[in-house]
Amino acid sequence: MSEQKKTDFHVVNHSVPRRDGRAKVTGKALYVGDVKLTGMAYARVLRSPYGHAKIVSIDASRAAARPGVIAFLTGDNLGGLNPYYGHAVKDHPLVAIEKVRYAGEPVAAVVAEDERAAFEALEFIDVRYEELKPVLTPKEALEKGAPLLHERKFEAGALRGFEGDVTAGRGTNICQEAHLRWGDVEAAFAKAAAVVEAEYYFPMAYAYAMEPYVAIAEVNENGVTIYSSAQHPFMVRHDLTTVFNLPVSQIRLIVPFVGGGYGSKSYTKIEPLVAACAWKAKRPVKLQLSVEEAMLTTRSDDALTWMRTAVDSNGKIIARQAKIYMNTGAYAENSPLVCEKATNRCVGPYAIANVQIDTYSIYTNTVPASSYRGFGCAQVTMAGESQIDELAAKIGKDPYEFRLMNVAHPSEEFFPKMRAFDGNLKQDLEIVAQAIHWKEPRSKGRGRSIGCSVSDAGAYPLTSTVVRVHADGSVSIMTGSTELGQGSHTIIPQIAAEELGVPFENVRVVASDTAITPYDRSTGASRTTTLMGRAVLEASREAIEQMARMAADVLKRAADEIEVIKGGVQCGEARLTWSEVISRYYGLPDGEVIGRAYIRKSGDFAKLPVFWETACTGVEVSVDEETGRIRMEKLATAGDVGLAINPALAEGQDIGAATMGMGIGLFEELVYEGSQLVNGSLLDYRVPRFSDLPRDVKLQLVENRDGVGPYGAKGGGEAALNSMPANIANAVYDAAGVRIRQAPLTPEKVWRALKEKKAEGRKQ
Amino acid sequence: MMPLRRFQMHQPKSVKEAAEMLAHYGEKGRLYAGGTELLLAMKHDLLRYEHLVDVKTVPGLDKIEAQNSSLRIGSVATHRSIEKSPLVKERLPVMAEMTRYIANVRVRATGTLGGNIGFAEPHSDPATLLLALGAKATLQGQTGERSLAMNEIIVGAYETALAPDEILTAIEIPLPARSQRAIYLKFQIHERPVLGLALIVDVDASGNTITKAKAVVGAVSPAPCRSDKADALLVGPKDKVEKQLTDAARALADAADPVDDLEGSAEYKRHLIGVYLRRAFTQALASPLRNP
Structure with a gap:
């Protein structure tokens, strides 16, 4: 389309200040935590102390008799509900039924007049457990005779999003598996000039968001209404229709601002439990988890990846093979999709003729894993981008040059049956190399690394929206996209303002209320700018078409005589603003025009992925060889975003993602001792701080307008995370000569590697 | 963190009244002087008290x-x-x-x-x-x-x-004498330090001989710890002490007997004691004398 090449933007491609910025920093922005309904009661949750146990009996009568207690919920009193949910695999009971599968699993809930009364009643619930042997690692879970977490067979959820058959509940602890192959891997390795083979580990991590999970539910004759911190309200709605056996029109999800997600807020979390509490209590019920409880609700899949990669004598990568074991915890959640995505993303941004990837997602008696920013890409890029550096070292090539030589080219069909590559990695790499002064000599104790990744992003293209132009020329956009800090409520009106030629200030957003806003599959996989953005653009154009016809009507001219100009139409000498068109059409200074758009897997979106999400990151680190402590000295990112609707927000996504990836590289890891999570609080679980960032940060955007989103835009927000853990490992190798393949690279781990190296040096 | 369980806060007017309150409430009561540790433990439901005696409001105690x-x-x-x-x-x-x-x-x-x-x-x-x-x-x-x-x-x-x-x-x-230099260093990854190390040395007028030393290591074991043996090894001509730093660190580490925990292994902490004792020593000798 020719408009794709438009360049004289008046709102788009400008860093207009984010719409919600002032409200958020002044504490005025509304989050679920701020919402209070008339007659609202409060729930608290009793959690399992055991990793794996049979629930012999639960007696909540003493708790029920406590002052202020209204109702309680256990696995025994759910009659009338379908308690199992899951968009991928319906394996998750809203509260433990008959057995518990991880320490921290909800076993019962108490609803009371206030939060404290509910909490104080919990210890009066008498639960008798019979302990079962827990399995804590994929290795243990796959052993012959290992106890099974799930004995039942499961159906795939209706919105599972992955292609393969469901493996869960088929007599093993395998939750899901995915396999990818093309070419002839064995033959390629046999004739390779050089091969690198090793095992890599990406840790269990918690995608810390400032706002822990919170929901308020009300169940009455009109159905179920839930205020939630959920990222994908429409998908949660779907789960709720099955729990309550109600039509879609009777489940309403309302999502005000979400206080950060990073993967942790995607899909259904506490909503079925809260709704069941409200159903029992016959009152609106609020459940606000603490951060510690949120850490017992979801986490990232940790992944052990065995990988080998081969090059020919020209330094061209000819084969990659990997076997990935992901620890998905007690319930599937979104891990089957993460499993499939990790498999695809393990190939990396390289055109490789021979590929074989086998991934297994394994149930264990630990906190259920689900989405984590990057959907499996971060896990496998730790292996992939480490291995690229190892291979470069082995054949004596500069790792940056080695990447330049092997990355997929623009428009190259590097991944069979998928969309041709729509980014420019060579350009991304060059920009980052320049930013961290790759070619310049390194000071002692310092090392550099450049890494990149590619993700089949955008999830499934199913999105709709409505753009309402009012008689005064102001505009309301109805969008199902949630604002979780990424800035969607700023870029959506930017696009409509651009198309309609009206001031940005006059365009407002009505968001994420499933009873009001049209369907949007999800706000994740970096899809909003591309898909919702495109929908807003098309709905705006549809409104313009309608208003042009209305103008022809009121001016009594033929439709083809009407010319659309900025903010209105022109016909000969006559010029009408949108406000004049609408007012004259209706004969009153009121009324509106409704533009609509539906995006589906067709046309520009027929081929998946919606776009390839690509970014390149570069770091310089220094290593204190005495303590093993790593310090970040430089960080550079290049976000290959097609066109930045709002450059400042796009850069904000990149620094955020890179910081999150740095956390994994340096110190983030959930630690289990037996079946207990032992660092499940922010005192012991270390999230990145501003002071961990280097002073020298360069954020850059590559805007080749090569995406299918509005004006050639495509998504960002995840990609700058993926290569960071490997970058840190590679930079430490560059600085200190030790290769560490397990993230995080804690000071002690680095110190041990250095000690080992010294000991080997002495031996030689 | 959980909601705090119900408790009563008492604000005595004097130390004497605070002491009486503590005696009165016994195990159900606890002194409250800021609460940055206590309330955290109570919010994690690790400690329970029905009465907190707030001494922050006792006049003069903050001088x-x-x-x-x-x-x-x-x-x-x-x-x-x-x-x-x-x-x-x-x-x-x-x-x-x-x-x-x-x-x-x-x-x-x-x-x-x-x-x-x-x-x-x-x-x-x-x-x-x-x-x-x-x-x-x-x-x-x-x-x-x-x-x-x-x-x-x-x-x-x-x-x-x-x-x-x-x-x-x-x-x-x-107050340290003019001849004394005091250094406190720490190594920290999480919310609390992995190791804290304090070193006080008395240096003679030439600046080349340590006449008295005291090294303390904290955070690596249940309580801060020092060692006579380590302190003795830290005394003498600067060059000699430098050579004895490894032995002094070992003596201090033996006395502290570090524990394995989330902050690191005992072995790593023993190593860090050596690194930080050396760093503290170097800094102490390099730091200028205090003004009289």
Whole structure:
């Protein structure tokens, strides 16, 4: 389309200040935590102390008799509900039924007049457990005779999003598996000039968001209404229709601002439990988890990846093979999709003729894993981008040059049956190399690394929206996209303002209320700018078409005589603003025009992925060889975003993602001792701080307008995370000569590697 | 963190009244002097008290004053007030500097020195430095007052020698002599330090001989720890002491007997003691003499 090449933007491609910025920093922005309904009661949750146990009996009568207690919920009193949910695999009971599968699993809930009364009643619930042997690692879970977490067979959820058959509940602890192959891997390795083979580990991590999970539910004759911190309200709605056996029109999800997600807020979390509490209590019920409880609700899949990669004598990568074991915890959640995505993303941004990837997602008696920013890409890029550096070292090539030589080219069909590559990695790499002064000599104790990744992003293209132009020329956009800090409520009106030629200030957003806003599959996989953005653009154009016809009507001219100009139409000498068109059409200074758009897997979106999400990151680190402590000295990112609707927000996504990836590289890891999570609080679980960032940060955007989103835009927000853990490992190798393949690279781990190296040096 | 269970807060007007309250409530009561540790433990449901005796409102307990050869810091002086105190900065800069890096500014604005010592959290920064400085804690109970050295008051992790009715009213810190240099260093990854190391050395007029030394390591084991053997190895001509640093660190590590925990293995902590003792020593000898 020719408009794709438009360049004289008046709102788009400008860093207009984010719409919600002032409200958020002044504490005025509304989050679920701020919402209070008339007659609202409060729930608290009793959690399992055991990793794996049979629930012999639960007696909540003493708790029920406590002052202020209204109702309680256990696995025994759910009659009338379908308690199992899951968009991928319906394996998750809203509260433990008959057995518990991880320490921290909800076993019962108490609803009371206030939060404290509910909490104080919990210890009066008498639960008798019979302990079962827990399995804590994929290795243990796959052993012959290992106890099974799930004995039942499961159906795939209706919105599972992955292609393969469901493996869960088929007599093993395998939750899901995915396999990818093309070419002839064995033959390629046999004739390779050089091969690198090793095992890599990406840790269990918690995608810390400032706002822990919170929901308020009300169940009455009109159905179920839930205020939630959920990222994908429409998908949660779907789960709720099955729990309550109600039509879609009777489940309403309302999502005000979400206080950060990073993967942790995607899909259904506490909503079925809260709704069941409200159903029992016959009152609106609020459940606000603490951060510690949120850490017992979801986490990232940790992944052990065995990988080998081969090059020919020209330094061209000819084969990659990997076997990935992901620890998905007690319930599937979104891990089957993460499993499939990790498999695809393990190939990396390289055109490789021979590929074989086998991934297994394994149930264990630990906190259920689900989405984590990057959907499996971060896990496998730790292996992939480490291995690229190892291979470069082995054949004596500069790792940056080695990447330049092997990355997929623009428009190259590097991944069979998928969309041709729509980014420019060579350009991304060059920009980052320049930013961290790759070619310049390194000071002692310092090392550099450049890494990149590619993700089949955008999830499934199913999105709709409505753009309402009012008689005064102001505009309301109805969008199902949630604002979780990424800035969607700023870029959506930017696009409509651009198309309609009206001031940005006059365009407002009505968001994420499933009873009001049209369907949007999800706000994740970096899809909003591309898909919702495109929908807003098309709905705006549809409104313009309608208003042009209305103008022809009121001016009594033929439709083809009407010319659309900025903010209105022109016909000969006559010029009408949108406000004049609408007012004259209706004969009153009121009324509106409704533009609509539906995006589906067709046309520009027929081929998946919606776009390839690509970014390149570069770091310089220094290593204190005495303590093993790593310090970040430089960080550079290049976000290959097609066109930045709002450059400042796009850069904000990149620094955020890179910081999150740095956390994994340096110190983030959930630690289990037996079946207990032992660092499940922010005192012991270390999230990145501003002071961990280097002073020298360069954020850059590559805007080749090569995406299918509005004006050639495509998504960002995840990609700058993926290569960071490997970058840190590679930079430490560059600085200190030790290769560490397990993230995080804690000071002690680095110190041990250095000690080992010294000991080997002495031996030689 | 859970909602706090119900408790009553009592605000005595005097130390005597506070002591009576503590005696009255016994195990159901606890001294409250900022709550940055206590309330956290209560919110995690690790500790339960029905009564908290808030000594932050007792008049005069937050005073910081200079005496002849010591600094007396009232037990409910906040870390922030110590960090910002011109008197502390001038007379005992190492104390102000250490305090500046305790936790974060919100904790420093609320937490108090007495609360920190009284809670005996094993990763306390002040406890380590105060032991090295030879500070004494003044305790007042229903029957009278007594004074304990830091290693007498802190007897283990979360354990003190405070009697049930006793209140820590002040910390008295001898001011270092002109010939002394005091250093506090720490290594920290998480919210609390992996290791804190304090070193006080007396240097002769030539600046080349250490006549007296005291090294204390904290956070690696249940309570801050020192070793006569280590301190002895730190005395002598600078060149000789430099060669003995490894042995001194080993002696200090043996005395501290580090534990394996989330902050690191015992082996790593033993290694860090060596690294930080050397760093502290180098800094101590490089630092200029205090103004008289």
